[in-house]
Amino acid sequence: MRLDKFLAVTTGLSRAQAKRELHHDQVRVNQAFERDTGRIVSQQDQIEWRDQLLSWPGPRYLMLHKPPGYECSHQPVAHPSVFSLIDLPRVDQLQVVGRLDQDTTGLLLLTDDGQWLHQLTSPKKKQGKTYLVSCAQPITEQQLAALRQGVLLHGEDQPTLPAQAHLLAADRLELCIHEGRYHQVKRMLAAVGNRVVALHRSAVSHLQLDAELGEGQWRWLTQAEVELKKTTPKGG
Numbered sequence: 001m002r003l004d005k006f007l008a009v010t011t012g013l014s015r016a017q018a019k020r021e022l023h024h025d026q027v028r029v030n031q032a033f034e035r036d037t038g039r040i041v042s043q044q045d046q047i048e049w050r051d052q053l054l055s056w057p058g059p060r061y062l063m064l065h066k067p068p069g070y071e072c073s074h075q076p077v078a079h080p081s082v083f084s085l086i087d088l089p090r091v092d093q094l095q096v097v098g099r100l101d102q103d104t105t106g107l108l109l110l111t112d113d114g115q116w117l118h119q120l121t122s123p124k125k126k127q128g129k130t131y132l133v134s135c136a137q138p139i140t141e142q143q144l145a146a147l148r149q150g151v152l153l154h155g156e157d158q159p160t161l162p163a164q165a166h167l168l169a170a171d172r173l174e175l176c177i178h179e180g181r182y183h184q185v186k187r188m189l190a191a192v193g194n195r196v197v198a199l200h201r202s203a204v205s206h207l208q209l210d211a212e213l214g215e216g217q218w219r220w221l222t223q224a225e226v227e228l229k230k231t232t233p234k235g236g
Helices: 003-011 015-023 114-121 141-149 184-191
Strands: 027-029 047-049 061-066 105-111 129-135 164-169 172-177 196-204 218-220
Touching (some): 003 015, 003 047, 129 184, 141 184, 172 184
Parallel strands (some): 105 196
Antiparallel strands (some): 061 105, 129 172, 129 196
């Protein structure tokens, strides 16, 4: 692809604006300033515009370690948006794969590939979402059994699908669900007589939160990570 076309596609600049940026030494290819508008570039090239690394056109797939105090919305109401943590062009075209509440931390996947998003969020696809849950009170065997069987949430007439629930400590458990109901984990614990005090998503489908990602950091998914497979539920 010609360099001026690449800039126009990835930054939103017009072709004329892209050429001006090149002529004013605002573009580097492989760390060297480039003025040739017709230079052919490929995915192997590292291209920067105004010190911002540009990604190759096409579907994008990201993993973000969501910190507390951020909303999963392009138009946040009371807290900053998670999208403010991502320094990329066309960030407004990215969507989150399963929102997290502002006080919930952990794995957040983002993409502009609508079909991939649907594959991960549709209940029919049965892709698991795994959470580490800290509760206000010790978790009883009766509560674990209820979560594993499925519970009726307040205001609904159909119980949740059976969850995989594993006790980690007296007041902590790992919970894997295959739905995406509103505030589902918090409501499930409330339905069995407990209360969530901290919630952290550790995995979506086969994708685990990268242990090297600090809160607020993100990285690209690898091609192998993008390839989806149905998760196999653990034994109760």
